Amino acid sequence: MSTTTNKVYELPYTGVRQYKMFINNQWVESASGETLDSVNPFTGKVWAQAPAGDKEDIDRAVQAAKVAFEGEWSTYTGSQRAALLRKLGDLIAENAENLAISEVVDNGKLIREMLGQTKSLPNWCYYFAGMADKIHGESIPVDVPNMINYTVREPLGVIGAIVPWNSPLLLTLWKLCPALAAGNTVVVKPSEVTPASLLELAKLIQEAGFPPGVVNFVTGFGQTAGDALAKHPDVRKIAFTGSTTTGKTIMKNSADHFARVTLELGGKSPNIIYDDADLSNAVNGVLAGVFAASGQTCMAGSRVLVHDAIYDEFAERLAERTSQIKLGNPLDMESEMGTVAFEGQYQKVLRYIQIAQDEGAKLLHGGKHPTAAELKDGFFVEPTIFGDVTNDMRIAQEEVFGPVVVLIRFKDEEDALRIANDTEFGLAAAVWTKDVQRAHRMASKINAGTVWINNYRKVSYSSPFGGYKASGIGRENGYEVMREYTQVKSVWVDTGNVITDPFKIL
Template sequence: MSLIKFMVAGERVEGAGQPFRSVNPATGETNYEVSGASKADVASCVEMAATAATSLQWRNLKPHQRASLLHRIADGMMSRAEDLAITQSRENGKVIAESRKQVSNAAAVFRYYAAACETVGGELTPSRGDYLSMTTYEPYGVVAAVTPWNSPLTMEAQKVAPALAAGNAIILKPSEVTPTVAILLAEIAQAAGVPAGIVNVLTGTGRETGLELIRHPKVRMISFTGGTATGKLIAQTAAERLIPCALELGGKSPHIIFADADLEAALDAVQDGIFEGSGQSCVAGSRLFVQRSILDEVIARLQDRVKRIQVGMPFDPDSRMGPIASFQHRETIERFVASARDEGGEILAGGKRPDDRELEKGAFYLPTLITGLSGGARVCREEIFGPVLVILPFDHEDDLVAQANDTDYGLACGLWTPDVTRAMRVARQIDAGTVWINTYKQLSVSTPFGGFKSSGLGREKGLAGLRLYQQSKSIYLGGMSI
């Protein structure tokens, strides 16, 4: 069986840590073994990244030169688009059409931050004497980026591109479920001319590899996307070390339909918002709030729609939902649904594995609708990260806002009504970093993204996403009469 090696300073490295298997969730078969990075491997990688980050070759690059590198990475991604898409779908089960779309989106992230390199500068600040004062923005040095398994193509691009644009070196620690996309991205960066040691990848477990990485004294900033529990542990480590961290964490996003909504458009968005990617999305609209006067109609129409969702193999062009990304995570989803039954919930659709014998070896799970629960039920409060939608009624705006905000999370929200005044009024009252009105899951690299409450700290994307990887410096030039 082939062994996948990780990437340090432009070289493939076989680590001294525990190797692990990459498993295809659609078939249960082993894709390959992956090398694990030990404590010594982490230390060696960080040292090389720190040297590269401070080298004149990297630090003295002009903005337009750094922009050219980012454009060449984007070109390289598109030239290997099918390889990247297939790799992601093989490792996490995402349907191939979605993976292909994510390659294009990831390349666009590099192009956006290439443009930012050439257009975003420092500032001259108003002086209060005979001097010139200014603010410049400097890189941190070595950035550790820990990424999740649900959409590594886009998540890794959203960290690597701004970190490089800001002038840092970066070390990616991808999920054990999806270890290979990051390695391919590092290869593409090297081929684009990025100096050795600037883009590195360490594979391994969170305990053996990830923990050593974020604790290393020469790692000066941490960027993490993943579960809230892990995010809190990373925040504790960052606080102890007095270094900044960016955390894009979990969600329990409310999706709201008022009685006057365009139901067909709203239901399209509800369906995609929870079942695209098998519900494995931080912004999945997992709590559907429906105005009581249309509740029965919405439930009936959703039941009909869910029955027609094609669950199948990731590379089948007719498939609209692939498997859950791992067998372990499918068991977690099954426990959540069992808890809903125990608490008196009614399973209106799904709630089990498919009966199709062709899918029985994979980690498949049917799209699931649940009703009959209060907002205090476990499936209404905890992030399931799967294709499970809980339907809850509301009577009026105050009732809705109270229910929607009754959660530890605050990542996203969607609401449907043609009444713009009401839409804006409710949007302002919802505790969420992103609110969609008469649309859902529209994301732009130019618009900052992040969460309130336990959904995270900091903002990725946009110019805020560039500044995330920089620290400001004030410079005073004396003897200037202005």
């Protein structure tokens, strides 16, 4: 049950808020004059509008970013870039509440989660500000006489960041901060579902004093603006978070002009509960792994593998605790689960719930829209648990991206590993056990980019994040990500050789 102080946050304005795009340090309409609507998933009503940018707007933004990269931004030292990132971090801290409210109204996440998240976002700015003046190469002792060889790390150029609707602020900073620290310029394409919080962020970027063209935001639909950004020949890298299907398309589109890609894609992550686990803690870990964000997170622990010996007890405990989750207004600090982000996703989740029942899975809790009158207009789905699930069912193999969890039995360690790895995905996993040797064995053998032991859904600016297999390519966060936003140049200096045979290389 919730122990949070009862407070309901409100938007600081009424009516439908009108936004413009941010290109070359200017606020502009789309070239076509078309707009898109942002619907509040709690009320089902339009609360904001933004320009519906397309290929022409993307080209305008990319050209501004290219001019900035080749011009003024190229003269900035690492220390100067760091100062701007620190300033941005300070501004985010000062405006954390407004950013949180904007995102909650955009996508239905809980204000209790978003306030904590927006207050932590400055850490990404500060961490990568610390990287900006520490990007360096190496001196290499080559086996050629009288030669000095050294490397330098240089920025790539214009980066295209395509950001999803589930965590737009966080996932934008995952891309923006290292890209800027390395000296790149950026064009951000927010999801058409959630443009508002990123346009609020753009205001802070302008206030921080970044030169024109260094950061640009083009709102628009994926099929138009997103497609144009991935195909643009002057974009040297696409950093994308979203579905595996869209990731494949982006990779193909980027290949024509040899742009690099970082793809953080889908998941069907196993949450493995052994019979020696602290069951109360594990139950809370399952809730945190999927229901805390209404299941709308790529790392959701949506497959819960439970040891035979404790399966019945764990299922009963999980269902009981899930029945206590308070659904409500996402802006209410007492609400424990919010809405699905938009109607299309809401309908998709309900379809998967029906698919699970048709496959023979046993519905242990939830499975429908809640009946409370105050929730009738929102895109709510009850937190849903299915038992008696086998790993070959669609509900166990396909990403639902909603508040739906499946329980799968396992017999022993070998069985758990077989089930855990029997998926096209490999984003995250967790192991709940008091046996430290087993925990490390499992962590080494699970095919996933992140493995938690006796916890779930923890991330940090200092730790790399990304997937195996169909869950993606490349890494975000940590020092590792700086390799993704730089390229290596090798420099050779002759200190006294005389070329006597121009046709002899070595």
